[in-house]
Amino acid sequence: MTVDMPIDEAMHFIKSIPSIEYLQYHLDMYASQCPLAGSKTDKSLTEWTKESWIRYGIKDTHIETYYPVLNYPQQRRVALLRNSTVVYEATLGEAKGDGMPPFHAYSANGNVTAPVVYVDYGRWTDFQFLSIRGIELNGTIALVRTGGDITHGLKIKMAEKFGCVGVLVFPDPENSRDVLDRVEKGSAQYGYYSVGDPFTVGYPAIENATYTPFEKAKNIPKIPSLPISLKDALPILEGLEGNGIQKITGPCYFSGPSKAAVNLVNINDYKARPIWNVVGRIKGHTEPQRAIIVGHHRDAWDDGAVNPSTGSAVLTELVRTLGILLEKGWKPRRTIIIASWDAQKYGSVGSTEWVEHHKAWLQEEAVAYLNVDNAVSGKYFTAQASPLLNQLLYQVTHQVQDPDTGDSIYTVWKSQHEALQDKHVYFTSFADTQENKSVSLTKLLTTDADHTAFFSHLGISSLSIGFKNKVHGMQHGLYGTIDRADVSYSTLQYHQALTQLWGLLALRLSSDRLLPLNPHDYALEMNHSIHKISAYKGCSGFSSISLSLRALTTTSIEFKTQMDDWHQQLLVKKHYSRKLKQQIVQANQRLLEFEKAFIDPHGLSSDRPWFKHLIYGPDLSTGETVAFPSLMDVIENDDFIFMQREEKRISHAIHHAQTLLLS
The missing domain is CATH 3.40.630.10 (Zn peptidases)
Structure with a gap:
């Protein structure tokens, strides 16, 4: 063959x-x-x-x-103390297996003894909720549950900001009651800053690389943390009973601070491996x-x-x-x-x-x-997925059978997506037009x-x-x-x-001779996102971005029409003209460069130079992916001058993407 x-x-x-x-x-x-x-x-x-x-x-x-540089755990301890007497010594392990004991990647070394405060998911809003109600956070150990659309690392970062000296993370009891001694591990890296080796940010950790000193690393915590099981968390939570306040929603634990103290020990062996x-x-x-x-x-x-x-x-x-x-x-x-x-x-x-x-x-x-x-x-x-790949994904899922139902995976996927939409009300603060509505079955890339x-x-x-x-x-x-x-x-x-x-x-x-990428879906998704942001906190309509998106939408429709014509010619012709071949080469080059038009070599900001994608990136306070992350940063800070600067920067990137399709 x-x-x-x-x-x-x-x-x-x-x-x-x-x-x-x-x-x-x-x-x-x-x-x-x-x-x-x-x-x-x-x-x-x-x-x-x-x-x-x-x-x-x-x-x-x-x-x-x-x-x-990787850390392996050497010494770990979580002990509940009352009048300096140990009343509970945490097992800090799972009942099954003899592998590496649970720990946080890139967690800080430390030995601290302090009262405990329960801070729900460990989000900024959770800490703020307690702070404005007079709950003392400074000098305490934060006890937080997993989930809440915030990474392990950002939970620890929030605790640092509010003066906590350590963090314990346990599985959300709403999902873990059946397995009390399960421990959910994770990385303590601050996901909003970068990924990869936090000691060689922006360059590879090859042999004999230059490593940033631990105290100067910007992407890892300086307070100790450990993941623990619900079984180990419950005695600590019980010790909070009657102290502090209770939140109205979620598990009804008291906030503390606890009268008893907890000794948290986390010692790691850090070295290049x-x-x-x-x-x-x-x-x-x-x-x-x-x-x-x-x-x-x-x-x-x-x-x-x-x-x-x-x-x-x-x-x-x-x-x-x-x-x-x-x-x-x-x-x-x-x-x-x-x-x-x-x-x-x-x-x-x-x-x-x-x-x-x-x-x-x-x-x-x-x-x-x-x-x-x-x-x-x-x-x-x-x-x-990147919106550029949505249509390819839909086409391929049409071609593979779902083993359970016999329908195409696309059919089952779409049905599940629609059922989910029926359960959760979508954001509807703007006109529900086809241009403004998110029609994508895909989620944002984490x-x-x-x-x-x-x-x-x-x-x-x-x-x-x-x-x-x-x-x-x-x-x-x-x-x-x-x-x-x-x-x-x-x-x-x-x-x-x-x-x-x-x-x-x-x-x-x-x-495929013609790359199966679709810029029009990108325009639709960005339109959807900017309208959501415009309604957020009563922001302006971001006219500069909206105008750029309007132009990109029109151009992307025209480009798709041209691509459909080229694709049809490729299907019916056995031999292709030199002109058609050249058109395909040029179209592929433009499609290859389209996503890269949204990359700013300077990064999202001077504080976040590693993340460079202006359209999708991590939220500063949760690490979760949001649309227009740099714009969201300045909106949260109510900084009108920087908001205008970010709008101009994003609008320029969208215009650059449009000109690629026009070339």
């Missing part, structure tokens, strides 16, 4: 090759390991992954080593300089069947599928790079160091990054995953897909292991479906 295998035939193979038996084998292999980043087990699994990929036909596979990314390459035969990157992280806090083992199993099965395609004579038009990232749990370290290391050519040639994180923990398809460096730092269009439970809170603990993942035949069918989806996305982006 020649390199000109029709794409329909290649799509057929991608849907028919993925095997339940191989997926089970891969899942068993990955779930049996305990690959904490930088550990001996991690190195062993790295080698097995590399050898497997080579055996499956991706001959150009190698290991890239980086040397970020090797981590290993496995990188495979399938060279494109027509545009080899252009690349699509497919990736998933391999590391875990402990024996993680749900996260990351399900994703590693799917990625390796995708490698096997592509290897068989290569044997049949298929070659992609553009290069496909496949990556198994390390140290994601610490803060997407492996992927970020790789992106920073290869920044120059990625900025010029990378087409898209396709990520899977928590691959299969249920039957509900979910996707985060800023704490392996796609972050690609999307938020370099402006490479990205997506992340998977099948989730309605509520899934076990991905960061030992209770996310193989017995709880319920790996039945039905569950493995969703692994198979995800392999098919991932493969079809990679195939289309690597092999």
Whole structure:
């Protein structure tokens, strides 16, 4: 078979090759390991992954080593003291497993003894609620629950701002009553500032790199913290009874401060440690300089069947599928790079160091990054994506069958999305026109995953897909292991479906002559977002941005019409004119540069130079993704002068994106 295998035939193979038996084998292999980043087990699994990929036909596979600073726990303690007498000594572990004890990545060393204050989710509003009611926060240890749309790191940051000397984080009891001794780990990095190694921000942690001193690192806390179980939190919460105030909503715990004190000890061994990314390459035969990157992280806090083992199993099965395609004579038009990232749990370290290391050519040639994180923990398809990739995602989900219903994944996804909208009232403070309404089934890309460096730092269009439970809170603990993942035949069918989806996305982006990217969806989503922001706190209509978006919307419609015409010509013609070929080349270049038009080399602000995407980025107080993050920053500060500056900067970026389509 020649390199000109029709794409329909290649799509057929991608849907028919993925095997339940191989997926089970891969899942068993990955779930049996305990690959904490930088550990001996991690190195062993790295080698097995590399050898497997080579055996499956991706001959150009190698290991890239980086040397970020990582912390391993040495000493931990949480003890409840009454009159200097220990009344409760926390176990600080889970009842199952003998892996690394629970800790926070990049948590500060410390030994503090202080009263405890319960601060709900640990958001700015939660601390403020207590502060204005006269609850003493300074010099206390904050006890907070997980969730609340705020990262672990920002919970600790908020506690620092209000003068707390330590933080304890326990699983939200509304989701954890069935497993009292589950501990939810996480990274203490401040997700609004950067991801990756916090001691080499903006450049790769290669061997003998220059590391920022701990006291000067801007992205990590200076007070100690530990994750604890609900079982260990309950005696502390009971000690708050009758002290302070109770919130009206949520668990009815008293705020404190407690009369009893808690001794929190957190001592870590910080040093540069090797981590290993496995990188495979399938060279494109027509545009080899252009690349699509497919990736998933391999590391875990402990024996993680749900996260990351399900994703590693799917990625390796995708490698096997592509290897068989290569044997049949298929070659992609553009290069496909496949990556198994390390140290994601610490803060997407492996992927970020790789992106920073290869920044120059990625900025010029990378087409898209396709990520899977928590691959299969249920039957509900979910996707985060750049709007540029929405239509491709809809097309591909139409082509893969949902194992449970027999309908297309798109049909089930859309039905679930509509059901969710029925339960939650959408923002309706502006005219509900097609231009203003968000019609996307996708969610915003989070800023704490392996796609972050690609999307938020370099402006490479990205997506992340998977099948989730309605509520899934076990991905960061030992209770996310193989017995709880319920790996039945039905569950493995969703692994198979995800392999098919991932493969079809990679195939289309690597092999379509005209890149399957749609700028019009971007214009629609930005219109939706700016109208929401305009109604927020009674802000102005941001006329400059609105005018730029109006022009972009018109231009994107015209560009889509032209693309549809080119696509039709490609379908009906066996031989293409030189003019058509040149038009396709130029269109692809404009599509490649479109997302990058929203990148400001100076960053979101002087305080946040690493995050550079002006349209989507982390909120300053929660770390959650918001639209127009730099604009939201100044709105929150009621700074009219800076608001005008940000509006002008964003408007200029949108205008630049429009001119690319006009070129």
